[in-house]
Amino acid sequence: MEMKKFLCENCKKTIEVPRGTPKPEVCPYCGAPAANIHRIDEGGGRGLGPGRGRRCHSRGSGIF
Numbered sequence: 001m002e003m004k005k006f007l008c009e010n011c012k013k014t015i016e017v018p019r020g021t022p023k024p025e026v027c028p029y030c031g032a033p034a035a036n037i038h039r040i041d042e043g044g045g046r047g048l049g050p051g052r053g054r055r056c057h058s059r060g061s062g063i064f
């Protein structure tokens, strides 16, 4: 099953929910509100910011 991944900024834990499930309203680990939870999987997220349309395939890039 495909999973969506979120990172809780508060406790730094990864939250995985099945695809089709909405973003958790609170962190299941520490109870932080959704404002602290950010999606981290690479599906359909093309929002890198304005003016950054350059494709960068550098070797050994440390993308976090």
Ligand SMILES: [Zn+2]
Binding pocket: 008, 009, 010, 011, 012, 013, 027, 028, 029, 030, 031, 032
């Ligand atoms: Zn948390």
